[in-house]
Amino acid sequence: MSSSITTPASGQNQEQNDETKLVALVGGTPMADSRVIAEHCGVNSKNFRELIADHLETMESTFGRVRFETAPSLAVDGRGTGERYALLSEDQATFAITLTRNTEPVIKFKAALVKAFAEAKQRLSTPFSLPKTYSEALRALADTAESNAKLAIENDRLAGERRLLLDENDTMAPKAALCDAAISSRDLLTVNAAAKLLCGGDGALGEKRLFAFLRRERVLRTCLRDDGSPLKEHNTPFQKYLDQKFFEVKEFPFNTRNHGVKISLTTFVTQKGLIYIQGLINRGGKA
Numbered sequence: 001m002s003s004s005i006t007t008p009a010s011g012q013n014q015e016q017n018d019e020t021k022l023v024a025l026v027g028g029t030p031m032a033d034s035r036v037i038a039e040h041c042g043v044n045s046k047n048f049r050e051l052i053a054d055h056l057e058t059m060e061s062t063f064g065r066v067r068f069e070t071a072p073s074l075a076v077d078g079r080g081t082g083e084r085y086a087l088l089s090e091d092q093a094t095f096a097i098t099l100t101r102n103t104e105p106v107i108k109f110k111a112a113l114v115k116a117f118a119e120a121k122q123r124l125s126t127p128f129s130l131p132k133t134y135s136e137a138l139r140a141l142a143d144t145a146e147s148n149a150k151l152a153i154e155n156d157r158l159a160g161e162r163r164l165l166l167d168e169n170d171t172m173a174p175k176a177a178l179c180d181a182a183i184s185s186r187d188l189l190t191v192n193a194a195a196k197l198l199c200g201g202d203g204a205l206g207e208k209r210l211f212a213f214l215r216r217e218r219v220l221r222t223c224l225r226d227d228g229s230p231l232k233e234h235n236t237p238f239q240k241y242l243d244q245k246f247f248e249v250k251e252f253p254f255n256t257r258n259h260g261v262k263i264s265l266t267t268f269v270t271q272k273g274l275i276y277i278q279g280l281i282n283r284g285g286k287a
Contacts, residue, residue, distance in 0.1 A: 022036060022040070022112060022113055022116035023113070023116040023117050023119075023120045025120060025123075026067075026087055029089065030089070030117050030120035030124070031067070031088060031089060032087070032088045032089075032090075032093040032116075032117075033085060033086075033087060033088075034048055034049055034052060034085045034086040034087075034088060037088070037093060037096065037097065037109070037113070040112070040113075041100055041103075041105060041106045041109055042103070042105045042106075043100065045083065045085070046083075048096075049085060051099055051100075052086055052088075052099075055095075055096075059092055059095055062091075062095070063089060063092045063095060064089065064091075064092070066086050066088065067086065067088075068084060068085070068086050068087075069085055069086075069087060070082050070083070070084050071083065093113060094113075094114075097109070097110055097113070188248055188268035188269065188270060189268060189269045189270075189271075189274065190266075191210055191211060191235075191267060191268075192207040194269040194273075194274055194277070195209070197274065198210065198274070198277060198278055198281065210277075213280075214235075214237075214277070215235075217280055218238070219237060219238065219241055219246075219277075219280075220235050220236060220237055220238075221235070221236055221238060235267055236249050236265055236267050237249070237267060244272075244276075245270055245272050245273070246269070246272055246273030246276050246277075247268065247269055247270060247273050248270060249265055249268070250265075250266050250268060251263050251264070252264045
């Protein structure tokens with residue numbers, strides 16, 4: 001195949017029409033359609049594409065990869081057959097045109113294409129320009145609407161993330177305060193002291209409520225008197241919670257009037273246990 005393409009013998013005038021779009025922005029980059037170039041140079045679109053293919057290695061090694069697309073042909077009757085074409089950058093398009101012979105239509109089109117690329121780059125560097133035609137105004141309006149829709153979606157997404165963060169902060173705040181209190185406490189906590197630090201659904205717990213909650217959750221042993229009230233000495237944890245260092249039980253001897261010395265068992269909450277109990281409450285336990 002010849003390395004150049006000649007124009008038809010008729011020498012049809014292919015002067016640039018002001019309304020013809022020679023260069024389009026594709027992904028923010030000015031690109032020229034090989035079919036449009038072929039049309040304005042007065043050559044066959046397929047032959048021009050084959051000419052590009054013949055010199056593709058040189059073109060891509062010098063000016064980067066050529067982007068090929070497939071779309072219906074530009075036939076007047078609109079009955080395209082999936083014509084293949086190339087989208088060319090400014091350097092690629094300029095190189096491709098040099099492969100054609102400098103007939104009068106080609107020379108005029110070269111000048112028009114250089115100008116079109118310059119105008120496209122100018123549009124990219126200009127923050128805002130008024131549309132010059134009705135179709136440009138419609139396109140600008142559609143672009144603005146699309147951009148606004150995307151911004152609205154993004155704003156909704158960010159607002160949702162912000163709400164989640166605020167909710168998470170609200171959830172984590174009492175946990176953080178609890179951890180700070182636990183870490184700052186070097187000693188064991190009585191159940192009464194722990195109850196003042198723990199947060200239930202309606203604020204700080206009392207000692208009785210905390211004891212009752214831990215018995216319902218099967219953390220503390222239950223042993224009731226005949227009247228139904230729990231024995232204080234049986235408010236002690238099951239062994240597995242002692243093994244996990246959530247609690248400690250200490251023995252305190254005391255004198256009685258009629259029965260001599262007795263031993264009182266007192267349950268203390270560790271720092272680790274304090275966090276564990278709050279976790280039970282947060283997971284839905286009703287304290």
